[in-house]
Amino acid sequence: MVIPCPVENKIEAGTDRLAEAAVRVGLNVRHGQQVIITAPLEAVPLVRKITKHAYKAGASLVTTFYADDEATLARFSNAAEDTFDTAATWFADGMAAGFREGAARLAITGGNPALLSGQNPDLVSRASRAASVANRPALELITSFAVNWNIVAAATPAWASLVFPGVPEPIAVSRLWDAIFSASRINGEDPVADWAVHNDQLHRRADYLNKRRFAALHFAGPGTDLTVGLAEGHLWAGGSSKAKNGILCNPNIPTEEVFTTPHRLQVEGYVRSTKPLSYQGTLIEDIEVRFADGRIVEAHSTKGESVLMRVLDTDEGSRRLGEVALVPHSSPISQSGLLFQNTLFDENAASHIALGQAYSECMTEEGGKTTEALAARGANSSLIHIDWMIGSGEISVTGLDAAGGTVPLMRAGEWVTAV
Amino acid sequence: MVIPCPVENKIEAGTDRLAEAAVRVGLNVRHGQQVIITAPLEAVPLVRKITKHAYKAGASLVTTFYADDEATLARFSNAAEDTFDTAATWFADGMAAGFREGAARLAITGGNPALLSGQNPDLVSRASRAASVANRPALELITSFAVNWNIVAAATPAWASLVFPGVPEPIAVSRLWDAIFSASRINGEDPVADWAVHNDQLHRRADYLNKRRFAALHFAGPGTDLTVGLAEGHLWAGGSSKAKNGILCNPNIPTEEVFTTPHRLQVEGYVRSTKPLSYQGTLIEDIEVRFADGRIVEAHSTKGESVLMRVLDTDEGSRRLGEVALVPHSSPISQSGLLFQNTLFDENAASHIALGQAYSECMTEEGGKTTEALAARGANSSLIHIDWMIGSGEISVTGLDAAGGTVPLMRAGEWVTAV
Numbered sequence: 001m002v003i004p005c006p007v008e009n010k011i012e013a014g015t016d017r018l019a020e021a022a023v024r025v026g027l028n029v030r031h032g033q034q035v036i037i038t039a040p041l042e043a044v045p046l047v048r049k050i051t052k053h054a055y056k057a058g059a060s061l062v063t064t065f066y067a068d069d070e071a072t073l074a075r076f077s078n079a080a081e082d083t084f085d086t087a088a089t090w091f092a093d094g095m096a097a098g099f100r101e102g103a104a105r106l107a108i109t110g111g112n113p114a115l116l117s118g119q120n121p122d123l124v125s126r127a128s129r130a131a132s133v134a135n136r137p138a139l140e141l142i143t144s145f146a147v148n149w150n151i152v153a154a155a156t157p158a159w160a161s162l163v164f165p166g167v168p169e170p171i172a173v174s175r176l177w178d179a180i181f182s183a184s185r186i187n188g189e190d191p192v193a194d195w196a197v198h199n200d201q202l203h204r205r206a207d208y209l210n211k212r213r214f215a216a217l218h219f220a221g222p223g224t225d226l227t228v229g230l231a232e233g234h235l236w237a238g239g240s241s242k243a244k245n246g247i248l249c250n251p252n253i254p255t256e257e258v259f260t261t262p263h264r265l266q267v268e269g270y271v272r273s274t275k276p277l278s279y280q281g282t283l284i285e286d287i288e289v290r291f292a293d294g295r296i297v298e299a300h301s302t303k304g305e306s307v308l309m310r311v312l313d314t315d316e317g318s319r320r321l322g323e324v325a326l327v328p329h330s331s332p333i334s335q336s337g338l339l340f341q342n343t344l345f346d347e348n349a350a351s352h353i354a355l356g357q358a359y360s361e362c363m364t365e366e367g368g369k370t371t372e373a374l375a376a377r378g379a380n381s382s383l384i385h386i387d388w389m390i391g392s393g394e395i396s397v398t399g400l401d402a403a404g405g406t407v408p409l410m411r412a413g414e415w416v417t418a419v
Numbered sequence: 420m421v422i423p424c425p426v427e428n429k430i431e432a433g434t435d436r437l438a439e440a441a442v443r444v445g446l447n448v449r450h451g452q453q454v455i456i457t458a459p460l461e462a463v464p465l466v467r468k469i470t471k472h473a474y475k476a477g478a479s480l481v482t483t484f485y486a487d488d489e490a491t492l493a494r495f496s497n498a499a500e501d502t503f504d505t506a507a508t509w510f511a512d513g514m515a516a517g518f519r520e521g522a523a524r525l526a527i528t529g530g531n532p533a534l535l536s537g538q539n540p541d542l543v544s545r546a547s548r549a550a551s552v553a554n555r556p557a558l559e560l561i562t563s564f565a566v567n568w569n570i571v572a573a574a575t576p577a578w579a580s581l582v583f584p585g586v587p588e589p590i591a592v593s594r595l596w597d598a599i600f601s602a603s604r605i606n607g608e609d610p611v612a613d614w615a616v617h618n619d620q621l622h623r624r625a626d627y628l629n630k631r632r633f634a635a636l637h638f639a640g641p642g643t644d645l646t647v648g649l650a651e652g653h654l655w656a657g658g659s660s661k662a663k664n665g666i667l668c669n670p671n672i673p674t675e676e677v678f679t680t681p682h683r684l685q686v687e688g689y690v691r692s693t694k695p696l697s698y699q700g701t702l703i704e705d706i707e708v709r710f711a712d713g714r715i716v717e718a719h720s721t722k723g724e725s726v727l728m729r730v731l732d733t734d735e736g737s738r739r740l741g742e743v744a745l746v747p748h749s750s751p752i753s754q755s756g757l758l759f760q761n762t763l764f765d766e767n768a769a770s771h772i773a774l775g776q777a778y779s780e781c782m783t784e785e786g787g788k789t790t791e792a793l794a795a796r797g798a799n800s801s802l803i804h805i806d807w808m809i810g811s812g813e814i815s816v817t818g819l820d821a822a823g824g825t826v827p828l829m830r831a832g833e834w835v836t837a838v
Binding site for chain 2: 031032034041044047048051052055056058059060061062063064065066068070071074075077078079080082083084086087088089090091093094095097098100101103
């Protein structure tokens, strides 16, 4: 007699439900559509389940590209320093061609967030920059929703050990899966129906904000007095989005935010981070910055300050905002109390702002969506897009209209009843 | 005290030597060159060793694409039948762009040769054809040696179980690794030096044959009386080759053959296979075919005949020859007595012919290398290239010159002393 292991069974069942949600809620795969998956090697079991559900949903071909943290480390340990500005442009361009031909995009996140923390920061930064430049055309197709896309997470040993330090690895992995399943809203009887309800709520909030067309948001709380001007023709988004190929997809699982485009020249005041920012393996804590004319003119952090400074100096747009997002303090991820060190989760634990690139999706069509036209209306442009948390149970958010009127949006971290 | 496991240590050490040989003998990676690897998922440990050696040798970036047999099967079990003509053209084109930008190419073979043997042959054939069409531009860059490339093998459980049926899996895998190490000539004190000696011998034979410029080869033995005309301006090759980027590489590890281009219109007589042909999981045994004017006009086999017929009907060129190769019966792979069901090994166990596509590398530059110019000189063109064994200890090979003179090349399966 074989006694089934309850933990393994729970993970088996959960990953199967997550896989189905990724395919049916996340991508909403169309019959005959190709699917491109990227994943850490440790996510093979989840990828196989996603692949099965994708084919069942009508996918014509599922192509998965695995990333291996060990291979990345082998480069830093063995490669010549003069080779670190190289990126696989030919591959990124191939993916972009796949999107142009209509392939859906599914990214599985879960690699070790601290992988490169011990490596030469100059080499890390050069390799990362080269990869960003190479990936830009493909990323632009994704952020502009040329096709349906989705990101979900897989619990890997390295990530789990970081989230649950000191906990034996298999238990940490099991706990991280639990946290992923719960945050991803797949534990109910019918996850597809649950996501429909959740999407409705997010759409209602985005619709309200789009109707009000605020000129700016004001954030107030301990260490924070920040006015974020919104771009001309900004659009609020949240939950599912219709991609340009007509497919309604949920780009992030989980997601708890409604978000839009700040005006890159109209951010004023100061703000303090409310959660640590995990950037390429370094925790940057207690960030305090001051904005003038949309630009960060002063920045400090109690930990990781040199990494923060390096990030801010990436390019012209890296000291300006590309996104502002509202998340209630009562969000399930916030209530879990976990620091995932992974943006897909941490950004859904609190209201946040992002340095760098704006989403053209969060702008109206008026005036067109060329880089120049978007910049003229205030949308920022940069190689980076880094979210950091400024929300908490002590934060108020107020909408400011063009005439100077104010509308309370959040108080003590929660949506006011009217919204 | 921990007692190291001798089998694991042996595989560790062997795969490290194989990895170094693949990088230094196979690819001969140049400083600053990118490397593109394809591999079965089960080959992760070998890939990691190759990646390390590639970076040590100066590679700027190693990008690995893993194939997962389970994902392939998931398609056949779940996808709609109307989607099987789809291929990842965007990805194949991306790889081709990588080669054009100078990336080296390393393929690790070792997936389950019988993977698709239980699947609907019509779907297998449609998927395979679509993939062949998509891969053609990339493959053409490889077969024409635009860049340095190499194929090596990794022992995987599914493959090992097929080569050693009835043997417990871990023992079968260990035996297959032994067979790979031995065939790949990496067991000596200095594999790089051993490969230099081996390459010299293969080059000497190819040089001799190139000097003689035979018009045809005659194969005689049990069930075989075959005259294979050689293409005008055919070139014999064997062992290392200089790629167009100037790098001397060993495209196959192992390799024991010297080979050239037959004339697609000038093959006459009949021939019997001397070893089973493993094609997409089906063993085709005791093939007997008759050629007239270069074309197979009659074909039989005692096993797998319907698969053989399907292969022959792939396209215009699939009934004509694209390669003829001479391998002595005393080759180490032949002497191992194993049927690997993998062309990289089996084709080096006996003299063989290949149906389908010719190698433009095995043609002189005279008249140019456009498809039309090559065809005019007799080089065949097809979506397929399938090698099958016609050599044994009972086969004689005789060179026929244009004037009708004859020169014995092999007797009883061995090179005659003069060669």
